[in-house]
Amino acid sequence: MGEISGEELTKLEKMQVMGAREEKILVLVRLRPLSEKEVVANEVADWECINDTTILYRNSLREGSLFPSAYTFDRVFRGDCSTRQVHEEGTKQIALSVVSGINSSIFAYGQTSSGKTYTMNGITEQTVADIFDYINKHEERAFVLKFSAIEIYNEAIRDLLSSDNTPLRLRDDPERGTIVEKVMEETLRDWNHFNDLVSICEAQRQIGETSLNERSSRSHQILRLTVESSAREFLGKDNSTTLAASVNFVDLAGSERASQSLSAGTRLKEGCHINRSLLTLGTVIRKLSKGRNGHINYRDSKLTRILQPALGGNARTAIICTLSPARSHVEQTRNTLLFACCAKEVTTKAQVNVVMSDKALVKHLQKELARLENELRCPATASSNCDYAALLRKKDLQIEKMGKEIRELTKQRDLAQSRVEDLLRLVGDDRDTRKPVPEETWDDDCSELESSLVDSAGRNVKDVALDPMQESVGDSTDWPVEFARLQKRIIELWQACNVPLIHRTYFFLLFRGDPTDSIYMEVELRRLTFMKEMFADGGQAVANGRTITLASSLKALQREREKLSRLMRRRFSEEARERLFEKWGIGLGTKRRRLQLANRLWSEIEDMDHVMESASIIAKLVRFTEQGHALKGMLGLSFSTPPSRRRSFGWKNSMASLL
Numbered sequence: 209m210g211e212i213s214g215e216e217l218t219k220l221e222k223m224q225v226m227g228a229r230e231e232k233i234l235v236l237v238r239l240r241p242l243s244e245k246e247v248v249a250n251e252v253a254d255w256e257c258i259n260d261t262t263i264l265y266r267n268s269l270r271e272g273s274l275f276p277s278a279y280t281f282d283r284v285f286r287g288d289c290s291t292r293q294v295h296e297e298g299t300k301q302i303a304l305s306v307v308s309g310i311n312s313s314i315f316a317y318g319q320t321s322s323g324k325t326y327t328m329n330g331i332t333e334q335t336v337a338d339i340f341d342y343i344n345k346h347e348e349r350a351f352v353l354k355f356s357a358i359e360i361y362n363e364a365i366r367d368l369l370s371s372d373n374t375p376l377r378l379r380d381d382p383e384r385g386t387i388v389e390k391v392m393e394e395t396l397r398d399w400n401h402f403n404d405l406v407s408i409c410e411a412q413r414q415i416g417e418t419s420l421n422e423r424s425s426r427s428h429q430i431l432r433l434t435v436e437s438s439a440r441e442f443l444g445k446d447n448s449t450t451l452a453a454s455v456n457f458v459d460l461a462g463s464e465r466a467s468q469s470l471s472a473g474t475r476l477k478e479g480c481h482i483n484r485s486l487l488t489l490g491t492v493i494r495k496l497s498k499g500r501n502g503h504i505n506y507r508d509s510k511l512t513r514i515l516q517p518a519l520g521g522n523a524r525t526a527i528i529c530t531l532s533p534a535r536s537h538v539e540q541t542r543n544t545l546l547f548a549c550c551a552k553e554v555t556t557k558a559q560v561n562v563v564m565s566d567k568a569l570v571k572h573l574q575k576e577l578a579r580l581e582n583e584l585r586c587p588a589t590a591s592s593n594c595d596y597a598a599l600l601r602k603k604d605l606q607i608e609k610m611g612k613e614i615r616e617l618t619k620q621r622d623l624a625q626s627r628v629e630d631l632l633r634l635v636g637d638d639r640d641t642r643k644p645v646p647e648e649t650w651d652d653d654c655s656e657l658e659s660s661l662v663d664s665a666g667r668n669v670k671d672v673a674l675d676p677m678q679e680s681v682g683d684s685t686d687w688p689v690e691f692a693r694l695q696k697r698i699i700e701l702w703q704a705c706n707v708p709l710i711h712r713t714y715f716f717l718l719f720r721g722d723p724t725d726s727i728y729m730e731v732e733l734r735r736l737t738f739m740k741e742m743f744a745d746g747g748q749a750v751a752n753g754r755t756i757t758l759a760s761s762l763k764a765l766q767r768e769r770e771k772l773s774r775l776m777r778r779r780f781s782e783e784a785r786e787r788l789f790e791k792w793g794i795g796l797g798t799k800r801r802r803l804q805l806a807n808r809l810w811s812e813i814e815d816m817d818h819v820m821e822s823a824s825i826i827a828k829l830v831r832f833t834e835q836g837h838a839l840k841g842m843l844g845l846s847f848s849t850p851p852s853r854r855r856s857f858g859w860k861n862s863m864a865s866l867l
């Protein structure tokens with residue numbers, strides 16, 4: 209086992225090789241028996257599981273018909289079912305996906321005292337026992353298990369394996385999504401070690417007292433087990449690959465209203481936070497249940513940020529909704545069932561997560577590239593009867609895919625640059641805000657903008673491509689139609705995000721509908737969607753000490769227009785300028801005509817003639833036409849161009865060393 213250390217794994221390149229598997233969240237309902245306290249209080253059990261999938265409210269006649277009396281889920285468990293049965297017949301298959309490299313999450317949701325902790329403790333224990341059992345039966349693979357545990361209490365994250373109470377921070381990692389910074393991760397030695405760690409967590413978890421449940425857990429708890437495995441046969445060899453995935457066990461705090469647990473003082477404060485997190489969880493689930501359209505507010509609470517992959521992302525998910533059968537809890541029970549009904553409409557897209565070693569990945573890509581290039585050169589040998597154009601098209605698409613993979617690899621090698629920095633660079637460089645730049649330096653500005661374009665296209669492929677919530681280019685076979693759709697969407701987003709006009713112009717003129725352009729279109733679309741979301745979310749970011757907001761990008765855009773207007777005097781003769789003013793309806797007697805024209809460029813984005821004309825003017829101003837072809841080559845996927853002839857950028861140098 210020691211051969212694949214955690215450190216070693218961080219050096220490996222991660223790749224998702226299999227197509228995503230889309231499936232609905234598995235929703236289970238578990239009814240607990242009446243508690244002793246409820247029996248003593250002469251409570252009546254009003255809920256009954258009438259078969260394996262349906263739960264019935266038996267008191268509906270007395271209550272009238274305002275609510276449905278029967279609810280159907282993937283599986284319902286009666287009060288006398290054991291947790292083992294819930295695991296075996298409900299969660300086991302999903303939880304155990306983790307050994308095959310598929311992320312999974314098991315949640316317990318329900319009001320206080322309904323049995324969440326009781327259920328999750330058992331499910332966690334049995335899953336870990338199953339994993340150890342699996343490991344014992346698969347000696348041909350070497351496994352590493354890592355365990356971490358956090359709680360979210362009053363919207364502060366605490367490490368349950370550490371006695372340090374300092375709240376942990378969340379960070380958006382371009383590679384791994386939202387991560388909890390500095391969380392302790394213990395490598396599990398054996399079953400006893402696991403039990404020791406769980407005991408530490410239990411002791412650390414905040415326990416409060418409410419009138420509903422004397423040992424009510426007031427925090428959300430997330431236990432995470434990461435499983436990595438490699439075939440022993442290939443360990444340490446060039447072609448070694450590792451499966452890596454995590455399973456989350458999530459025991460949520462009670463979903464009841466703060467008022468209902470007769471909370472006061474500290475308890476009331478807790479209740480508000482708990483409700484805020486659960487409210488966001490409810491909103492996210494409700495929105496997702498209606499499809500993925502529109503903004504999903506994952507970022508509104510720590511809980512949903514951390515659990516984003518489990519809620520519609522790269523994971524298999526099961527939610528166990530726990531219920532008390534007591535009549536006095538009917539309102540909360542219905543709320544829980546409503547949540548469960550929404551949850552069963554939500555789909556996730558799990559993938560097998562394969563980690564490849566540097567060498568294995570490069571070797572694989574080189575081989576594949578050579579094969580594709582060979583087939584392109586000699587199509588007849590590839591298939592004598594098939595349609596040559598169709599073959600070319602297929603190969604083009606494959607090459608695009610390969611290019612994407614290669615750039616993913618280079619991205620890994622350049623972790624120093626974060627996605628936000630890349631985005632900020634594109635929004636515009638406002639280092640020159642304090643002193644105006646003389647016209648003589650304009651060409652430098654252009655090349656700087658040009659570099660940022662190349663840089664962003666080269667570096668952002670993987671992080672944007674991995675975001676499951678982003679819009680995707682899809683597999684449309686009708687490329688011209690798809691191209692027009694993407695182009696329109698990108699132009700709209702440029703406008704919405706105040707993207708510099710030179711960037712728009714370069715991009716617009718370079719990518720004119722060639723099928724191999726699709727990868728750039730995809731990157732651009734996703735990058736812009738992310739940027740728009742960032743702005744929409746309140747939107748500011750800091751890079752190199754500079755803050756960029758929607759407002760500052762607008763200012764930068766205005767400065768760019770002013771620079772362009774100054775450049776018109778240098779690049780166009782007076783006669784040419786006058787022709788342009790006339791064409792653009794700018795009165796020759798009016799003031800600041802050049803600025804008027806600059807202000808109109810790229811302003812009517814619905815009109816493609818206007819867009820084309822704007823791009824053509826800017827291209828002349830920045831002498832883009834002379835550099836166009838070279839620039840496209842520099843964007844990184846021109847396989848036929850020897851690396852030495854390309855302009856040199858950091859990430860491309862590292863690429864050259866790989867190939």
Ligand SMILES: Nc1ncnc2c1ncn2[C@@H]1O[C@H](COP(=O)(O)OP(=O)(O)OP(=O)(O)O)[C@@H](O)[C@H]1O
Pocket residue numbers: 239240241243287318319320321322323324325326327421423424425426460461462463530
């Ligand atoms: N299915 C069950 N069978 C028997 N007893 C159960 C069952 N579910 C829960 N209980 C008991 O009910 C009580 C409350 O359960 P538990 O603490 O798990 O509730 P909870 O939903 O986690 O509450 P809280 O949100 O306040 O933490 C415990 O004493 C537990 O042993």
